[in-house]
């Protein structure tokens with residue numbers, strides 16, 4: 433008789449309905465993770481699950497709803513077992529100057545990129561602390577580290593998110609739990625294409641690649657924008673035991689665009 437092996441812990445990907453989150457789910461699935469996917473977009477979630485194949489559980493949730501997040505995390509753990517890895521990718525983006533942007537845009541970006549993230553970290557992180565095991569990667573942005581015209585709200589929300597994760601990494605290190613940030617630059621997703629004149633015209637990436645000195649923005653030294661899988665690979669590495677001595681770091685995956693300023 434063969435002994436049944438215990439199932440590996442679950443990996444939760446938040447923001448898995450499209451873009452970098454979908455690529456992260458696909459990359460982690462290929463690396464052998466037992467996935468559970470969450471996002472507010474249930475149709476996109478189902479599509480990601482179908483692309484991965486097998487039966488990947490999906491949990492529609494808006495991370496702005498603190499109680500809903502706590503409920504979903506409890507449900508995942510009772511239905512599928514402990515969450516051992518968290519990849520938090522969900523985020524929102526709007527541009528506007530510090531002086532003239534709509535206060536509602538600031539609220540929305542902080543509600544999702546900061547407070548929503550915090551709800552996920554608290555629900556997942558407390559259970560990890562209890563078990564003294566886990567690893568966490570949160571997707572930030574290179575705009576957290578360098579001032580960009582029109583990105584006051586977005587960049588500052590990602591700067592806040594980055595520091596929350598670094599402090600969390602410090603607080604959880606004593607439990608053997610790691611927390612890191614992956615900070616993408618321009619990456620080919622719907623969010624990035626919303627900045628282009630024509631979202632369907634691939635030459636829209638040229639602006640990001642060449643930069644715009646009238647906006648004090650250098651281009652991308654590596655001469656390309658990222659594919660979502662480039663970000664996903666960094667997330668996969670940081671979640672894995674190959675990164676067992678790395679915590680509280682912010683890994684910029686931006687083709688050199690910020691000159692790592």
Ligand SMILES: NC(=O)c1ccc[n+]([C@@H]2O[C@H](COP(=O)([O-])OP(=O)(O)OC[C@H]3O[C@@H](n4cnc5c(N)ncnc54)[C@H](O)[C@@H]3O)[C@@H](O)[C@H]2O)c1
Pocket residue numbers: 446447448449450451452453470471472473476493494495496521522523524525544548571572573574615616617618619620621622623624
């Ligand atoms: N694409 C880029 O150029 C770029 C650059 C730097 C950082 N980022 C960051 O990478 C992450 C992924 O971005 P993307 O380009 O794939 O964007 P995207 O808009 O394609 O995907 C974002 C995902 O987050 C989900 N989401 C948004 N608000 C949510 C909420 N309240 N509750 C649950 N889910 C929610 C969306 O439904 C969507 O599936 C974001 O955090 C973004 O800020 C992207």
